[in-house]
Amino acid sequence: MKKKKIIIAANFKMNKTHIEMRKYLESFFKKLKEFGIAGNFNDDMKRSVNIDSNYKSAFAGAEAEIIFAPAFTALNEAYNAIEAHPKFKNIIKLASQNVYYELSGAYTGEISIDMIKAFNCSYAIIGHSERRWIFNENDELIAKKIYAVLNYNKKKDTDNTDNNVHNNTERRCGKLVPILCVGENLEIKKSGKAFDFVAAQLDSALNYSADGSDNINGNINVADDIDIEKLIIAYEPIWAIGTGAPIEPEDGEKMHKFIYEYLTDNYSIKNLSVIYGGSVTEKNIKNLIEKDHIDGVLVGGASLEPQSFFNIYNFAVQTYS
Numbered sequence: 001m002k003k004k005k006i007i008i009a010a011n012f013k014m015n016k017t018h019i020e021m022r023k024y025l026e027s028f029f030k031k032l033k034e035f036g037i038a039g040n041f042n043d044d045m046k047r048s049v050n051i052d053s054n055y056k057s058a059f060a061g062a063e064a065e066i067i068f069a070p071a072f073t074a075l076n077e078a079y080n081a082i083e084a085h086p087k088f089k090n091i092i093k094l095a096s097q098n099v100y101y102e103l104s105g106a107y108t109g110e111i112s113i114d115m116i117k118a119f120n121c122s123y124a125i126i127g128h129s130e131r132r133w134i135f136n137e138n139d140e141l142i143a144k145k146i147y148a149v150l151n152y153n154k155k156k157d158t159d160n161t162d163n164n165v166h167n168n169t170e171r172r173c174g175k176l177v178p179i180l181c182v183g184e185n186l187e188i189k190k191s192g193k194a195f196d197f198v199a200a201q202l203d204s205a206l207n208y209s210a211d212g213s214d215n216i217n218g219n220i221n222v223a224d225d226i227d228i229e230k231l232i233i234a235y236e237p238i239w240a241i242g243t244g245a246p247i248e249p250e251d252g253e254k255m256h257k258f259i260y261e262y263l264t265d266n267y268s269i270k271n272l273s274v275i276y277g278g279s280v281t282e283k284n285i286k287n288l289i290e291k292d293h294i295d296g297v298l299v300g301g302a303s304l305e306p307q308s309f310f311n312i313y314n315f316a317v318q319t320y321s
């Protein structure tokens with residue numbers, strides 16, 4: 001059994017207006033409340049995913065965190081919805097789908113760390129394969145974003161020692177944790193080089209120093225400069241994203257174990273989680289989450305309906321407990 005909190009994250013991509021997001025969250029919170037109180041699936045739900053009738057409720061002691069990553073335009077709505085449910089604040093967090101590395105200025109169309117922190121985002125997804133391949137984000141840009149977020153956290157440490165904690169009314173509380181996405185395409189998978197490719201993606205994202213651009217392939221890494229307190233890696237093989245064909249759980253376990261060991265051997269990261277993304281549904285969550293090194297999931301398509309995302313969360317918690 002895993003010792004750390006599992007992470008069940010929803011990446012809404014370019015879906016849902018702020019009004020749709022509000023309705024979604026109302027419905028999701030209602031299910032969460034019913035689950036908390038009544039504590040069980042009805043028989044239809046159990047049959048639909050083939051679980052036995054004695055499946056127990058695990059909400060009360062759930063060692064799981066739910067992360068919602070709505071579009072930027074829906075972050076405020078999501079923030080307000082979570083604020084209105086203080087009971088859920090410990091288990092439900094927000095993530096931005098992207099963030100820019102400069103702190104402010106003339107960068108039309110971009111969004112800064114302060115802007116997403118103002119909506120109390122705890123996480124920022126960085127380097128999603130759709131950003132890499134559709135929007136041409138390269139390794140250097142991704143490395144700069146990771147560096148900027150870690151550097152922001154370092155500055156917060158300094159601020160805190162000076163007793164200069166950010167004012168809560170500005171809602172800029174807490175640090176920002178990167179969710180760094182990595183994963184190979186089908187061609188790389190077929191060539192048998194997925195492990196090397198993922199290791200190179202990790203290195204390039206974590207090897208950037210603000211004082212020189214040629215550190216990308218060099219030997220200065222952010223861990224030398226900044227101790228990484230918390231990092232989430234989302235392993236999302238491109239061939240599995242949105243295809244309905246997720247990774248085989250055994251293959252997922254191998255890659256997750258590799259990522260975990262590679263990072264703990266080469267970097268200093270206090271709190272590392274490696275989550276999986278790519279066609280996760282309520283039907284396959286159980287087999288994925290029961291693997292030792294799969295610390296959670298990042299869900300795209302199957303997160304768009306509150307019921308199916310709720311089922312994913314519910315099955316994950318029950319498998320885990």
Ligand code: PGA
Nearest residue numbers: 241242278279299300301
């Ligand atoms: P998917 O997307 O669940 O629709 O495959 C996952 C992701 O891209 O994060």
